[in-house]
Amino acid sequence: MLGLFKDFRPRFVTRYADLSSLISQAVEGYADEVRTGRFPAQERSRLSRIWHKSKVACHSWRASPIFSLGCGI
Known part of the structure; x- marks a missing residue:
């Protein structure tokens, strides 16, 4: 059918x-x-958004050496 x-x-x-x-x-x-x-295009990729959010969070905690250890900065 x-x-x-x-x-x-x-x-x-x-x-x-x-x-x-x-x-x-x-x-x-x-x-x-x-x-x-x-x-997936970058704007549609969940991993891209998670990575971006983690970078923003890392930069906001940049002053503290304890929180920036795993951020790659």
Whole structure:
């Protein structure tokens, strides 16, 4: 009915869409972006936000040598 499979098509079902090709294109596009490094973009990356927040926190505690030990400054 939805066309999720290319080879499996029962006689009693009418195919209204070809979702298998759409899903394949979406997965291929995603995989390509991951391989080339375009995904995740820096503004969408959780690790990027955590790193930025930790740097801000480290700089705010810069005056105290105890709190800045693990900050890399």
